[in-house]
Amino acid sequence: MKIDNIAVMHETKFGSIKPKISLEDMKDKGIDFGDSLNLYFSNGEKLLDVPYYNGYYVRTGKPVVCGYPGYLYPSVTDNNGGDLWIRFNLCEKDTVSIEMNTKGKYISVQKAMNVIYTNKREDYESDEIYANFRPMNGGNMKNDFFYRSASPCDNQFNRAHCTDKLLNKYGINFILNLADNEDEIRMYREYETYDSENFDILYDKNHVALLDLSADYSSLHFKKVLCDGIRKMMKYDGPYLVHCTEGKDRTGFVCILLEALMGFTYQEMKEDYMETYKNYYGFTAESDPDKYKAFVENKFNDMAMYVGDIDDESKMDIADYCAGARKYLKEGGLSDDEVDFFIDKLIKK
Numbered sequence: 001m002k003i004d005n006i007a008v009m010h011e012t013k014f015g016s017i018k019p020k021i022s023l024e025d026m027k028d029k030g031i032d033f034g035d036s037l038n039l040y041f042s043n044g045e046k047l048l049d050v051p052y053y054n055g056y057y058v059r060t061g062k063p064v065v066c067g068y069p070g071y072l073y074p075s076v077t078d079n080n081g082g083d084l085w086i087r088f089n090l091c092e093k094d095t096v097s098i099e100m101n102t103k104g105k106y107i108s109v110q111k112a113m114n115v116i117y118t119n120k121r122e123d124y125e126s127d128e129i130y131a132n133f134r135p136m137n138g139g140n141m142k143n144d145f146f147y148r149s150a151s152p153c154d155n156q157f158n159r160a161h162c163t164d165k166l167l168n169k170y171g172i173n174f175i176l177n178l179a180d181n182e183d184e185i186r187m188y189r190e191y192e193t194y195d196s197e198n199f200d201i202l203y204d205k206n207h208v209a210l211l212d213l214s215a216d217y218s219s220l221h222f223k224k225v226l227c228d229g230i231r232k233m234m235k236y237d238g239p240y241l242v243h244c245t246e247g248k249d250r251t252g253f254v255c256i257l258l259e260a261l262m263g264f265t266y267q268e269m270k271e272d273y274m275e276t277y278k279n280y281y282g283f284t285a286e287s288d289p290d291k292y293k294a295f296v297e298n299k300f301n302d303m304a305m306y307v308g309d310i311d312d313e314s315k316m317d318i319a320d321y322c323a324g325a326r327k328y329l330k331e332g333g334l335s336d337d338e339v340d341f342f343i344d345k346l347i348k349k
Contacts, residue, residue: 001029001030001031001099001100002097002098002099002100003021003029003097003098003099004097005042005095005097006019006020006021006095006096006097006098007019007020007095008020008041008090008092008094008095008096009073009092010085010090010092011075011085012083013214014075014077014214014215015077015078015081015082015083015084015085015086015214015216016075016076016077016084016085017075017076017077017084017085017088017090017096018073018074018075018076019073019074019076019096019098020073021073021074021098022072022073023067023071023072023073023074026052026067026074026098030100031052031098031100032052032103032104033052033053033054033067033107033110033114034051034052034053034104034105034106034107034108034109034110034111035051035052035100035101035102035103035104035105035106035107036049036050036051036052036100036101036102036103036105036106037049037050037051037052037065037098037099037100037101038050038098038099038100038101039065039076039096039097039098039099040096040097040099041088041090041094041095041096042093042094042095042096043088043089043090043091043094045088045089045090047063047076048101049101049102049105050063050064050065050076050101051064051065051105051106051109051110052064052065052066052067052074052106053065053066053067053106053109053110053113054066054067054068054069054110054114054116055068055113055114055115056068056077056079056080056249057109057110057113057294057298058079058298059079059298059302060079060080060081060218060302060303060306061078061079061080061081062078062079063076063077063078063079063084064076064077064079069116070156076096079215080215080216080217080218080249080253080302081216081218082216082219083214083216109294112290112291112294113291113294113295113298115277115280115281115283115291116281117280117281119157119158119159120158121158121162124279127162127165127166128166129279130159130162130279131149131150131159131162131163131166131247132148132149132150132159132246132247132248132276132279132280133147133148133149133150133163133166133170133247134147134148134149134272134275135147135148135170136148136255136258136259136262136264136272138259138262138264138265138268138272139259139262139263139264139265139268140262140263140343140346140347140348141258141259141262141263141264141346141347141348142238142346142347142348142349143348144170144239145238145239145240145346146238146239146240146241146242146258146346147170147172147239147240147241147242148241148242148243148247148251148255149163149166149241149243149247149251150163150243150245150246150247151163151177151179151180151243151244151245151246151247152164152166152167152175152196152198152199152241152243153177153180153185153188153196153199153203154179154180154184154188154245155188155191155193155194155196156245157245157246160188160194160195160196160199161195161196163243164195164196164197164198164199165198167198167199167202167241168198170239171239172198172202172239172240172241173202173207173236173237173238173239173240174202174207174208174209174233174236174237174238174240174241175199175202175203175207175208175209175240175241175242175243176209176211176229176230176233176240176241176242176243176254177208177209177210177211177243177244178211178213178226178229178242178243178244178250178251178254179211179212179213179243179244179245179250180210180212181210181212182210184212185203185210207236209228209229209232209233211225211226211228211229212225213225213226213244213250215249215250215253217250217253217254217303217306218306220331220332223328223329223331223332223333224332224333226254226332227329227332227333227334228333230329230334230342231334231338234338234341234342234345238345238346242254242255242258246280247276248276248280252273252276252299252300252303253303253307255269255272255273256269256273256300256303256304256307257307257325257328257329258325258346259272259321260304260307260308260321260322260324260325261322261325261326261329261339261342261343261346262322262343262346262347263322264321266304266316266317266319266321269300269304269321270296270300270304273299273300273303274292274295274296274300277292277295301313301316304316304319304321305319307321307324307325307328308320308321308324309323309324309327310324326339329342
């Protein structure tokens with residue numbers, strides 16, 4: 001089975017390739033989540049034996065075709081990696097042909113990691129769970145001082161107003177916005193349904209750093225832009241908040257980085273990271289140990305190993321994560337004095 005000459009477009013935010021075929025049409029053509037696909041681009045580039053999932057269920061840097069719930073088109077990308085469109089030197093005139101490699105080859109991973117959440121507030125026990133809103137408490141971090149959440153301004157998942165209310169409830173004074181730029185904020189504010197008064201107050205006071213980052217956390221660009229945002233944030237008192245869109249992937253990495261800097265253990269970082277999956281999808285290590293283990297191994301461990309600067313999972317419990325976090329921030333441009341000043345802002349007294 002092969003679908004020939006599909007037009008492609010460049011998704012610039014995350015550096016992915018979007019074949020212009022709907023997820024419904026993919027299914028109608030016999031392509032299901034868990035299948036292995038070959039992709040042949042008209043300029044001669046190709047990707048062979050690539051899994052097709054409804055999530056980014058591959059290790060960092062590995063290719064995947066993702067039909068995430070709500071996507072109009074599938075996304076072809078190197079997970080948390082660089083811009084595949086640029087690496088393949090594609091242009092708008094190029095096309096892609098999608099061929100079945102092996103039916104159901106990756107179905108076990110798809111079943112193990114298949115998760116879908118709802119965007120209805122009534123399906124969640126609290127505003128905090130719905131907004132994936134919580135403090136990073138642990139290590140040497142001040143309690144209830146540095147929070148993480150879904151977006152308080154981008155309402156594509158119907159959570160912005162709820163998250164915005166929590167900004168006021170928890171006294172947030174500065175926001176590290178990993179996802180947006182000024183044009184996007186302007187667009188959100190023009191929507192009739194926009195209702196993020198507390199975010200607007202902080203934004204208008206210049207208490208929001210807009211970083212407009214992709215998910216490529218290993219890139220020098222990500223490091224430099226993140227450190228520029230931290231440098232701005234350090235000028236203000238907390239409590240602080242970091243968010244992207246869902247508060248899951250980009251936020252997940254940045255939280256691991258900050259927690260590592262503040263002396264969190266591997267277990268503490270893992271528990272906070274996986275709290276997101278409990279909030280959105282309702283599973284825990286106790287309720288679904290296989291799914292929990294799959295997400296730890298395929299999502300969290302990659303990020304923790306990168307922050308800890310290790311390449312052997314057997315060393316994860318003993319890695320010097322603080323040293324790895326300092327190295328990351330220095331590669332992004334912060335001096336030792338700036339890193340020390342930042343730690344002093346966050347540390348328990």
